[in-house]
Amino acid sequence: MTTPDSEVVADQRPAGDGDALLEVRGLRKHFPVTRGALVKRQVGAVKAVDGVDFAVRPGETLGLVGESGCGKTTTGRMITRLLEPSDGQIVFEGQDITHVSQGRMRPLRRDLQMIFQDPYSSLNPRKTVGSIIGAPFRLQGIETENGVKRAVQDLLEVVGLNPEHYNRYPHEFSGGQRQRIGIARTLALRPKLIVADEPVSALDVSIQAQVVNLLEDLQEEFNLTYIVIAHDLSVVRHISDRVGVMYLGKLVEMSDATNLYDSPMHPYTVALLSAVPIPDPAKRKGRERVRLQGDVPSPLNPPPACRFHTRCWKAQEICGKVEPPLVEVVPGHRVACHFPENAPEGAGEKVTKAAEQADLA
Amino acid sequence: MTEDQTTDKTAEPASAAAPKSFLDVRDLRIHFPTDDGLVKSVDGLSFQLERGRTLGIVGESGSGKSVTSLGLLGLHNRRNARVSGEIWLDGQEVVGSSPEQVRRLRGRKMAMIFQDPLSSMHPLYTVGAQIIEAYRIHNDVSKEVARKHAIDMLGRVGIPQPDKRVDDYPHQFSGGMRQRAMIAMALSCDPELLIADEPTTALDVTVQAQILDLIRDLQDEFNSAVIMITHDLGVVAELSDDILVMYGGRCVEYGSAEDIFHRPEHPYTWGLLGSMPRLDRDRSERLIPIKGSPPSLINVPAGCAFSPRCAYSELNEGRSETERPELREVAPGHRVACHLGREDRRRIWNEEIRPKL
Numbered sequence: 001m002t003t004p005d006s007e008v009v010a011d012q013r014p015a016g017d018g019d020a021l022l023e024v025r026g027l028r029k030h031f032p033v034t035r036g037a038l039v040k041r042q043v044g045a046v047k048a049v050d051g052v053d054f055a056v057r058p059g060e061t062l063g064l065v066g067e068s069g070c071g072k073t074t075t076g077r078m079i080t081r082l083l084e085p086s087d088g089q090i091v092f093e094g095q096d097i098t099h100v101s102q103g104r105m106r107p108l109r110r111d112l113q114m115i116f117q118d119p120y121s122s123l124n125p126r127k128t129v130g131s132i133i134g135a136p137f138r139l140q141g142i143e144t145e146n147g148v149k150r151a152v153q154d155l156l157e158v159v160g161l162n163p164e165h166y167n168r169y170p171h172e173f174s175g176g177q178r179q180r181i182g183i184a185r186t187l188a189l190r191p192k193l194i195v196a197d198e199p200v201s202a203l204d205v206s207i208q209a210q211v212v213n214l215l216e217d218l219q220e221e222f223n224l225t226y227i228v229i230a231h232d233l234s235v236v237r238h239i240s241d242r243v244g245v246m247y248l249g250k251l252v253e254m255s256d257a258t259n260l261y262d263s264p265m266h267p268y269t270v271a272l273l274s275a276v277p278i279p280d281p282a283k284r285k286g287r288e289r290v291r292l293q294g295d296v297p298s299p300l301n302p303p304p305a306c307r308f309h310t311r312c313w314k315a316q317e318i319c320g321k322v323e324p325p326l327v328e329v330v331p332g333h334r335v336a337c338h339f340p341e342n343a344p345e346g347a348g349e350k351v352t353k354a355a356e357q358a359d360l361a
Numbered sequence: 362m363t364e365d366q367t368t369d370k371t372a373e374p375a376s377a378a379a380p381k382s383f384l385d386v387r388d389l390r391i392h393f394p395t396d397d398g399l400v401k402s403v404d405g406l407s408f409q410l411e412r413g414r415t416l417g418i419v420g421e422s423g424s425g426k427s428v429t430s431l432g433l434l435g436l437h438n439r440r441n442a443r444v445s446g447e448i449w450l451d452g453q454e455v456v457g458s459s460p461e462q463v464r465r466l467r468g469r470k471m472a473m474i475f476q477d478p479l480s481s482m483h484p485l486y487t488v489g490a491q492i493i494e495a496y497r498i499h500n501d502v503s504k505e506v507a508r509k510h511a512i513d514m515l516g517r518v519g520i521p522q523p524d525k526r527v528d529d530y531p532h533q534f535s536g537g538m539r540q541r542a543m544i545a546m547a548l549s550c551d552p553e554l555l556i557a558d559e560p561t562t563a564l565d566v567t568v569q570a571q572i573l574d575l576i577r578d579l580q581d582e583f584n585s586a587v588i589m590i591t592h593d594l595g596v597v598a599e600l601s602d603d604i605l606v607m608y609g610g611r612c613v614e615y616g617s618a619e620d621i622f623h624r625p626e627h628p629y630t631w632g633l634l635g636s637m638p639r640l641d642r643d644r645s646e647r648l649i650p651i652k653g654s655p656p657s658l659i660n661v662p663a664g665c666a667f668s669p670r671c672a673y674s675e676l677n678e679g680r681s682e683t684e685r686p687e688l689r690e691v692a693p694g695h696r697v698a699c700h701l702g703r704e705d706r707r708r709i710w711n712e713e714i715r716p717k718l
Contacts, residue, residue: 067565067566067567067568068536068565174654174655175422176654177654204421204422204592204654204655205421205592205593205594205633205636205637206421206632206633206636206650206651206654206655207421207650207654208636208650209635209636209637209648209649209650209651210650210652212638212648213647213648213650216647231565231566233566233640234637234638234639234640235638237638237640237644238638238644238645238648257644258644261640271567272566272567273640274570275566275567275569275570276566276595276640277569277570277573277593277595277596277598277599278595278598278599278639278640278641279594279595279597279598279622279634279637279639279641280598280622280641281598281601281618281619281622282619282622282623283641284598284599289570291570291571291574292567292570292571294521295535295537295538295568296565
């Protein structure tokens with residue numbers, strides 16, 4: 001399995017301290033908005049991700065949820081270095097990979113892989129399944145014991161496809177099967193961290209469950225760490241150990257899944273959870289729903305301070321002036337809000353105080 | 362080819378007896394001949410719907426639910442679709458009517474909300490112009506009156522500053538607002554039947570909740586009949602009075618929302634319920650998926666279309682593979698197409714399925 005290339009990289013890595021597999025600090029991505037045909041002037045920036053901090057521990061599943069435009073996909077793409085971060089730091093196994101060049105990144109790709117949302121556009125229609133799944137071996141120059149073909153067939157079996165499908169083309173498969181092909185490709189090099197961007201949203205309900213179960217089985221079998229990006233809150237709860245909620249480029253709440261769903265603290269999380277339709281007609285009546293007004297503001301010109309204050313029913317003067325940082329108010333539960341719900345006495349003050357301290361510093 | 366059928370049908374409308382229901386679909390079949398074979402998208406579908414009621418049609422992709430809605434509106438391509446059966450809308454038969462007659466019904470009596478508002482609105486006309494056009498086709502009014510009506514409709518569906526936004530183009534609207542504009546257009550002529558085909562699938566949950574509330578409020582106001590087509594059981598549970606579960610172009614279970622969610626009797630419905638992670642229950646260790654994938658509509662399995670994926674098909678002594686189960690009434694208003702005996706179904710649901718959900 002080893003090549004000269006990987007040995008070099010292995011040397012650079014400090015011995016894993018086992019604390020966090022991936023750490024993201026103050027990550028930002030601003031897409032410039034330019035005007036003018038010949039001389040391009042920057043007239044603004046879409047602040048897709050604007051200062052996000054979190055860590056992923058080995059073996060866990062971190063879910064990132066939020067509505068479209070909240071920056072969850074951009075975050076995922078920066079972690080896998082498909083997008084260049086504007087600011088901040090990404091540390092993978094103790095190594096800063098924020099601005100590592102493409103060439104130096106390549107050996108790291110082995111450990112850091114991505115599952116894409118759309119099983120139709122993420123597979124090359126002119127390549128056979130065998131060559132699609134075999135590509136990582138060829139690109140990384142990896143020799144397998146019994147040849148690439150054998151390795152690919154083993155992978156097909158792992159993800160629940162027939163090894164005889166080796167010579168078929170993607171169009172011969174259904175959506176769920178294609179997603180399995182994508183997962184097999186992702187697994188080929190036994191990565192440590194997989195970023196799954198909406199892995200099941202393009203699939204039918206009955207197939208979704210198959211793929212969710214498959215992802216869980218693979219995690220157990222290969223000791224994988226996942227970052228699952230999804231908008232479906234029930235899927236995220238099912239699959240994640242910890243969940244982060246994003247709104248307009250910022251993390252507004254982060255906690256272990258049970259806490260977050262049982263006692264959400266940020267008003268946005270509360271609104272998000274109460275908007276999910278419950279598949280039980282008996283609960284239709286008497287359900288109190290937080291109705292959010294209007295749409296998510298444009299990330300071109302996000303509201304100042306707390307970005308949710310324009311739609312928040314608890315907002316007061318301070319919310320438009322002082323930005324609440326993400327503060328741990330209960331062990332393991334971080335929230336960025338001056339007036340959190342379901343929180344112990346004094347939690348809001350804790351956030352406000354942290355904001356003042358950050359201001360002074 | 363549709364011509365022949367058209368004349369057949371118009372020749373015997375009296376024999377079919379005017380239906381009592383507002384919408385009465387009888388044995389609707391929509392087939393498409395292709396080079397690979399006959400695609401039976403809808404194969405014998407019957408249901409009724411009254412004014413003020415909501416019917417949810419649930420199924421996976423390729424189950425024929427969208428084709429059903431296009432068939433109801435007469436929007437299928439008449440050159441390559443073979444349509445048979447009867448659709449009675451307020452005493453008028455639609456399948457046998459001429460395209461001109463259907464056009465007059467469409468918009469006024471029945472209207473549709475499409476899934477993707479960006480591709481179903483014309484990008485080169487303002488939102489207002491498109492609503493005005495729809496309104497003026499069915500109502501002989503001046504442009505000014507129609508414009509006022511369009512502004513009024515946009516305001517009713519919750520678009521801020523409707524008098525200004527009426528002159529915007531679709532791309533200037535956000536996804537949720539486009540869907541609202543789409544609803545405003547559909548409702549501009551007070552249709553009595555509103556068909557919503559995956560109206561919230563492209564939207565975020567908070568916007569989805571707004572749109573569902575809107576459809577519910579408007580239904581109360583106009584007392585229209587609504588057909589809600591979706592794959593999301595949560596959406597159906599929120600809105601529907603009755604639910605029709607489709608599989609392989611046919612109805613496999615029909616019943617009130619309570620029946621379908623609390624006393625489902627078809628293994629496919631069980632499978633759908635088990636596949637879905639739920640926020641209103643404790644987190645389950647594992648989802649219970651349905652094995653395999655939905656059938657191709659060219660080669661629908663013989664016998665029960667669900668039998669290759671069904672965990673209980675061997676309990677039927679081979680009948681599942683050879684004989685197609687008919688839709689039978691098992692309780693008032695609850696119909697199921699399954700070979701399993703009633704006792705078996707109840708026992709399996711109560712002992713095996715329900716505890717795991």
